[in-house]
Amino acid sequence: MSADPRAALADLGLELPEVVPPVASYLPAVRSGQHVxxxxxxxxxxxTLLATGKVGDAVSAEQARDLAQRCALNALAAVDSLVGLASVVRVVKLTGFVASAPGFTGQPGVINGASDLFGAVFGEAGRHARSAVGVAELPLDAPVEVEVVFEVA
Incomplete structure (x- = not known):
């Protein structure tokens, strides 16, 4: 794991955004024991939602990959606001949802946008179990959504 996840983000030309406020009745992140x-x-x-529509139609797979990276960056902001980014021991599980046009089967490549960011920020500790799922619709007509489980110190 990088000794300083914020430095790793800076090396990538990224910085943590503000936590995205919930759009319904839930919390952005919850800690239970050693997991967030x-x-x-x-x-x-x-x-602002950066894009809307289905991947493989209104949104290209390449654009969706970048959007998945943004989802992951927002997840990092959520964990940081709760326990601090330096507390992350490893990324445990990533579940990615891709609003897919009929016939689109590139969900794993899209979700690599999130997976690759975690690897770049946390090194070996950023490698994780994962699901990449194609769905008919996502909230607000978003093309991509990512949820994450982190182990923390």
């Missing part, structure tokens, strides 16, 4: 469960994060920046 981050609620589904959408590709939101500065209060």
């Amino acid at each position: 469960y981050v609620s589904g994060q959408l590709p939101v920046a500065d209060g």
Whole structure:
């Protein structure tokens, strides 16, 4: 794991955003024991959903991969606000949802946007179990949503 996840983000040209406020009745993240469960994060920046529509139609797979990275960055902001980013021991499980046009089967490549960010920030501790699921619809017509479980110290 990188000794300083914030430095790793800076090396990537990224910084933690503000935590995205919930759009319904839930918390952005909850700690239970040594785990933080981050609620589904959408590709939101500065209060704005960055894209809408189905991947493989209105949204390209490459654009969706970047959006998945933004979802992961928002997840990092949520865990940071609760326990501090330096408390992360490892990324345990990532579940990625891709609003998919009929026939689109590239969900794993899309969710690599999130997986690769965790690897770049945490090194070996960023490697995780994962599911990449195609779905018909996501909240607010988002193309991608990511939820994450972190182990923390």
